[in-house]
Amino acid sequence: MGSSQESTFSSASTAAQVNANALDLLPVYAKELIAGGAAGAFAKTAVAPLERVKILLQTRTGGFQSLGILQSLRKLWQYEGIRGFYKGNGASVLRIVPYAALHFMTYEQYRCWILNNFASSVGTGPVVDLLAGSAAGGTAVLCTYPLDLVRTKLAYQQWLDQCGLYLFLLHCFKVSNVGQLGNALGASGRQQAYNGIKDVFKTVYKEEGARSLYRGVGPTLIGILPYAGLKFYIYEDLKSRVPEDYKKSVILKLSCGALAGLFGQTLTYPLDVVRRQMQVQRKQAQSTTDGFHITGTFQGLLLIIRCQGWRQLFAGLSLNYVKVT
Template sequence: MGSSSNVAGFADGSSAHTEFKYIDRVPIFVKELIAGGAAGAFAKTAVAPLERTKILLQTRTQGFHSLGVYDSLKKLVKHEGVAGFYKGNGASVIRIVPYAAIHFMTYEQYRLWILDNHPGLGTGPVVDLLAGSVAGGTAVLCTYPLDLARTKLAYQIVDTRESVQNRARQFNANHAYSGIRNVMERVYRDGGVRALYRGIGPTMIGILPYAGLKFYVYEELKRNVPEEHQNSILMRLSCGALAGLFGQTFTYPLDVVRRQMQVEHLQHSSQGGVIYRSTSEGLVSIVSNQGWRQLFAGLSINYIKIVPSVAIGFTAYDMIKAWLNIPPRQKSKANSAA
């Protein structure tokens, strides 16, 4: 009788209950990976045109280094069409899904580990700062070659209006890559694993404070929001935007050095650029040869980009966590297990 009752129950909607029962059996860390990866993909695709333009400004790509954001966007459309806005976005999304998944999941796990092993730190924003920083570093180490590929693809400009013959010559002149796999193979062939991590120094130096500040500010702002507004999408978007703006301002020059290091061998061969041996040398060289303003090239577009990017990322993560029935953040692993 009990069995037939269960079967009949499917007709009136209990299948949804069964589905949630199945979701509940998925380990929490797997749900966090799914939520983080999906959130990252949504956020990155939404700001892809601004991200492409920012990279062109940061790396002083020929024909773009003296243009502003609006003129750069117009020139991209003129030379490559709307598709030009999304060049490198495939590599960006392929990178951001594992990056965001690892970043959010390890943040939750590191946070629980800190709470369990260092109770003296309390449960406040310092824990979010430390967990976010280490999680950011972990995610970067796991996905950096994909970021390198994304930058190299976004850096190259190919005029889609020209003839096949002229286009072929331009491809050869600008070391153009045909896709993510092609970038990875050629970079590895030219310099091995070390070349795949070119620019990792400024990336790590920048991501540790940025990732930490981002989580710190977001969680601290949410703590100070009245309880009746805790689930508001507008509240989450606002907190995420402020978190991104604050963290990015302090670490942006390091991002500029990273981008230039990622493409410097192309600049060196085609434009006589300088090769940086370290982050500090890159900072000094940029200030001396390009002016201190270059350390903030593309920052205005990054402000425009970071508002929707981080806001969408945090908001999507929180909403997908709720959809996947991930329980509220626990105080410790012991509580989580319970």
């Protein structure tokens, strides 16, 4: 019996060693692909409730414009329960795995390419990180953007479905005070109902063509290039200032990454608001609840300032600070 147990333990140990050796044989970019994807999926799921509330604030969804973070989370819990915090998270994870993986993998590839070909022109300092980070961010966005569009539509639509049912019940019971919520929903309440990720792809493509899957990609690219570049630039610069004895400290690495992300996000956040509003508006409906239709990045910025106020450009930014950190 003892020999049988020893044999079992020996087999398990051998299998583990084989798996470890197989991972060691993978090229560096493959390891970065796996590590970046796993880290992205975990992080995205951890902050999914904040991301859901942020989208509702950015798109001026009825009932959320004047609420704070805790009040918004409480409202979601009240109407949709725990599942409401994670609606659309499936599409978000599907996107973030390839996005994070591509981002980190291509960053290293672009960095090596720049150093090998243009080191004499740009040097070997933080400028390389700025250029490589911008190129990596743009590449990751272009490859995964349709999934971001799907995530936004699902997160936005699910709440509208709840509000529509709420209005219907109030009407059935002849409650008179329904005008404010009804006006808040407006044309948005008549958005297309989707039954999942696949249905969003099929419906959007059928109604508006392949280009509609990239609606809002303009402000995304304009924002991601400086954001991704600044994020890596500041992160590498902060790391270089850390004393040698603390180079391997996880806390310091997290702090450097958080500060880099916060600075980059603050500068580019208004473009994220424009992107979200472009994603949820329909081509057929040439007006939204605020009476305008966004067709371009800078036109969208001006329209939001004029019709919704400049504060709307930073709606949900505090949530983003928590999320990015």
